Amino acid sequence: MVGAIGLVLFDLDNVLYDYNRRRRAERLSAITGIAADHISAAIWDSGLERLGDAGTLPRDAYLQAFGDRIGFPVGLADWLDARRAAMSPNGPMLALVERLRASVGVAILTNNPELLTDHVDVLCPELRPLFGDRIYASASFRAAKPDVTCFQRCLAGLAVEPSAVLFVDDLPENVAGARAAGLHAHHFTSVEGVRRELAARGMAM
Structure with a gap:
């Protein structure tokens, strides 16, 4: 097993939801x-x-x-x-989160204005039952990924250390930014890839 993860932090667009x-x-x-x-x-x-x-x-x-x-x-x-x-839910990823949240914390950090999180129940009704209030727009931290400040402020609000977080994003530059901030990170290309990453960390899904 590689390191102990207490929180998996997900991107939204083109990870949990397809976005066109x-x-x-x-x-x-x-x-x-x-x-x-x-x-x-x-x-x-x-x-x-x-x-x-x-x-x-x-x-x-x-x-x-x-x-x-x-x-x-x-x-x-x-x-x-x-x-x-422009959005549609990624069913397999949301099903994975449903299983994952039984054993580890989950949250969202998305590069978006606060209008998205203000109205997340209209735009993404599947998210609240899975993530509760842990759905964050970068704008609320006055910085956007891949700026390390965005990650630092988000984790400060979550009261979790970077070394205990696995971040999942579809953009390589955001993955690099997360690693620069001290998080573990996975470049999302498929739900199967996420499953393999989690399994390597002792969280078989």
């Missing part, structure tokens, strides 16, 4: 009448989403900037509608 940014842009296009390519460039290519993830923009300022960038006012209901349209 193109589908989100297309849904926003249907709502606003603005081309999806323009929306993608205005929101994601411009760096606005990164500002939201890092908590640089408060909730209202983020929504205002979101609409300003694409040239159409986007209210909370429309933002949630488009976000929800």
